[in-house]
Amino acid sequence: MKIVYNGENDGAFKDTLGATIAGLLEADKDVVYLDADLMSCIGTAKCVKSHPDRAINCGIAEANMAGIAAGLSAAGLKPIMHTFGPFASRRCYDQIFLSGGYAGNSVTVIGTDPGVCAAFNGGTHMPFEDMALYRAIPGAYVFDVTDTVVLEDILTQCKDIPGIKYIRVGRKSYKKMYEKGSTFTVGKGITVKEEGKDCAIIACGLMVAKAVEAAEILAKDGIRVTVIDMFTVKPLDEELVLKAASETGALVTAENHNKIGGLYSAVSELLAGKAPTPIEYVAIEDEFGEVGPQDYLEQRFDLTAEHIVRKVKAAIARKK
C-alpha cells in the first residue's frame, strides 16, 4: 500500500460513486441499485437508461426503499441503496434494523455528505450520529472512507459481504491519500504515518488527512506521532489500536461525527476493557449541525489539524 498524500485534493467522490455503481451493475447481474431521488447528485441517473430493471429510483421514500432492498436480498439479489446520510440512517433506521439486519438480509447502504460535508444543506441534512446508529446494529459494518481509492475498493467488496454495510462518504473531494488501485481489508486499519512513539492519532474519513497535517505540525515541535486511518470503524481493528496504545501510551481519535457512538466511542470501549490508556478526542461536542461553508463548519466544530495538535499535547500531558 503506497501513501501518496501530498496535501492535494483527490478526485470527487461523486464521480467515483457514479463510475463504480455503473461498473457493478454491468459486472454483476445480481446487483440492484436503489436511490431516493438523489441519483443526479452522484452521477448515477445514467444507470436507469443502461439498466432499467436494476437501477431503480424509489422516489422520496427512504423507509420503503430500505424495505424493498431487504426484499430484494431475500430474493437472492445484492441491493445497494443510496441517499444522503441522515436519510440513509435516521429516516429508515427501523427498516434497516429489522427488515434488513434482524431478518437476515444483506444491504449495502451509502450515506453521502457525512457531518460537516452537508455544508449549505445545513443542520437538517448533517448527520453527526449515523455511525452511532449503524454501529448499534448487531453485526453491521461501518466504513468512513478516506478517499476515492478506498471508496471504490470497499464498495466493490461490500456487495458480496453478507449483512448490513454502511458506507459514509462525501460527494466532493477530501485529500488524496492512497495510490490508485490499492486494496483494503475490512477490519484492518492502515498506519499512514509512523513518526514515533509520543502519541497515536486514530482518525477516519475527512479527518485522516487533517491528522497527517497535525502530525507534520507536531514534528516541527519535536513531537513524534503515528497516524492510523481507521476507515473500518466497525469492525474496529482492535489489534492495531492495542498496539498503538501500548507503543505510545497516549491516543487521540479524530472524526467528523458526534463524540457519542462513533470512533471515539469504539476506541474507548476497547481500551476501557483491555488497556486503559489516556485518550482525547476531536469530534462534535454533542451538538446539532448548522448551515455554512464546509471550511467555516470545520472551524466552528473544531474539526481542524490545529485542534488535533492541541488534543495530542493534552493526551501526552496525561501520560504517567
Next chain:
Amino acid sequence: MLSSDKRKELQKFALQIRIGAVEAFKARGFGHVGGSLSIADALAVLYGDIMKVDPANPKWEDRDKLVCSKGHAGPAIYAALALKGFFPYEDLKTLNQPGTRFPSHCDRNKTPGIDMTTGSLGQGTSQAVGLAMGDKIKGRKCRTFLIVGDGESNEGQVWEAAMFTAAKKVNNLVWLIDYNKKQLDGYTEDIMDMGDMRAKFEAFGFEALSIDGNDLEQLYDALTKEAGDKPIAVILNTVKGKGVQEVEDTVSNHSMTMTEEVYDRWLSELRAELEALG
C-alpha cells in the same frame, strides 16, 4: 369457480387452520387470537389451492411467496404450514416457548415456510415489493401475496409501498387487506378511520376488489384473477375472531389470555363443525 368438492376441502382446511392456531394459543395460554382467526379463510385458499409451494423444499426459489405483514397472525400461518407438511403438527404447541421456532411474529430465519420476517407493522409491505420485484428480475414466474392489516394501514410505510407497487407496475404482487374493522385499542373507525379502502387503493393505481374475506368462493375468484398492468389489491371484509362465536363477540380480541377450559370450549365448537362436514 370452486367445485363443490374443492369448496368442502377448503372449508375443512380453514377449520383445521383455526383449530391449529387455537391449540397453539392453548399450549401457551395467550396469543393474538382475533387477527389469526380473521385471516384463516384467505390462508386456506392460498395454501390449499393457489400457491405453488414445496414443503420438502421450503426455500425453492420459484415458489409463490407469502408475506404476512401483520406478523402477529403468525400462529394461523404456522397452522397452515404444519397442515401442509412443512413441519410436525405437534410443533405448533411450542408457540412462544423458550427457544421455539414459532414466535408470536413471523420470522423467516426460524420457521420453515415463512418467507419474510415481520411484526413491526408496515415493514412487510416494502419487503414484499422487493421480493416480488426480485423474482421478476430473476425471471421467475411466481407471485407474492402480501397480507396487510387494517390497523397496520395507519403506518405511512404501507402507502409508500402501495405507491411504489402501482407506479412501478409490480403486478406479480397481490395485496390482501384484512379489513376486520378492529385494532388493539378498539374499532378502527374510532382509533384511525381508514374509510373507503377500495377507493384508496384505486386512487393509488391498483385494480381494487372488495370482497367478503371469509367467503371461500369470493376469495378463490379474487386470487385466481390475473393482473394486467395494474397490480391487484383485494380488500377482505372480515370479522376479527371469525369462526369462534365467543371471540367474534368479544370487542377486545386482539390479544387474549384464556384458561384451558375456554380454549377447549372453542376447540369443541370448531371440531364439531369439522365433523359436520364429514
